[in-house]
Amino acid sequence: MLPFLVQELARRIGERVEIALDETYIEGVLSAVSGDLITVVSTSGYAAGPVTNIAVDAINYISFPQD
Amino acid sequence: MGIGPAITGGVFSLLNSAMDDLLAINTQQHCHNHNHHHNHQHKPHKPHKHPRRRHRRNPSSPANPPTIPAPIIPATIRGLLSDLLNEQIQITTPFTTLTGTVISVEMDYVAMVEPGGELYFVRLDKINTVTRVTRGV
Numbered sequence: 001m002l003p004f005l006v007q008e009l010a011r012r013i014g015e016r017v018e019i020a021l022d023e024t025y026i027e028g029v030l031s032a033v034s035g036d037l038i039t040v041v042s043t044s045g046y047a048a049g050p051v052t053n054i055a056v057d058a059i060n061y062i063s064f065p066q067d
Numbered sequence: 068m069g070i071g072p073a074i075t076g077g078v079f080s081l082l083n084s085a086m087d088d089l090l091a092i093n094t095q096q097h098c099h100n101h102n103h104h105h106n107h108q109h110k111p112h113k114p115h116k117h118p119r120r121r122h123r124r125n126p127s128s129p130a131n132p133p134t135i136p137a138p139i140i141p142a143t144i145r146g147l148l149s150d151l152l153n154e155q156i157q158i159t160t161p162f163t164t165l166t167g168t169v170i171s172v173e174m175d176y177v178a179m180v181e182p183g184g185e186l187y188f189v190r191l192d193k194i195n196t197v198t199r200v201t202r203g204v
Contacts, residue, residue: 005176005188020162022193060160061189063181 006056009033012064016043020060026052144194148172157198158189165189166200 010033019026019040028049032039036056042049141147148156149172156179158165165187167179176188 002172002174004174005190008173008176008188020160022161025162056190057192059190060162060193061165061187063188064186066184 005059005062006033006036006038009038009062016065016067018063018065019054020062021054021058022060026054028052144191144197145172145177147197148177148191151197151199155200157196157200158194159196159198160189160193161195 009030013030013033015030017028017030017040019028019038026040026042028040028042030038031041031051038054038056038059040052040054042052141150148169151169152172153168153170155166155168158177158179165179165181167181167187169177169179171178175192176190177194179187179189181187
């Protein structure tokens with residue numbers, strides 16, 4: 001059976017992600033995936049910023065920027 | 068039908084055509100009725116007759132090769148993207164427009180790679196439009 005997005009994201013915890021919602025763009029490190037919720041720790045420079053919990057249904061797309 | 072005896076030319080022709088119409092309707096109704104009766108009476112026989120005729124006709128036209136199958140037109144965004152696997156496409160979402168090559172179509176998202184090499188997972192529910200980008204410009 002083909003994977004759902006959450007299943008794929010669960011395998012990528014710890015990676016840098018850029019997540020686009022309908023009107024918001026969130027950059028950070030993917031820190032947790034559970035059910036319909038994913039958690040991203042926003043990063044600005046070296047400091048860990050606020051933790052954002054995102055409903056999977058709200059995601060437009062996720063990209064994995066190349067370092 | 069109580070048509071009066073004293074009828075002048077123009078009116079007569081009008082009435083005549085009306086009569087014809089009435090007759091036509093009547094006969095049609097009769098035909099319909101007959102058809103209904105036939106349908107009810109001979110229901111079990113009809114299905115047997117038609118397949119036999121078709122079987123006899125088909126071998127008599129071997130010149131007709133198997134026709135070119137009609138193109139299967141995808142009915143869903145998922146099906147459409149599956150058809151566009153390894154093609155360069157443009158996807159619009161409420162947030163923005165993305166361009167890249169489709170590398171796989173999964174249950175609820177499509178994976179695509181930007182020309183720069185960045186990987187994108189786009190949720191199918193959020194895709195507004197899909198456009199194939201012609202190559203070789």
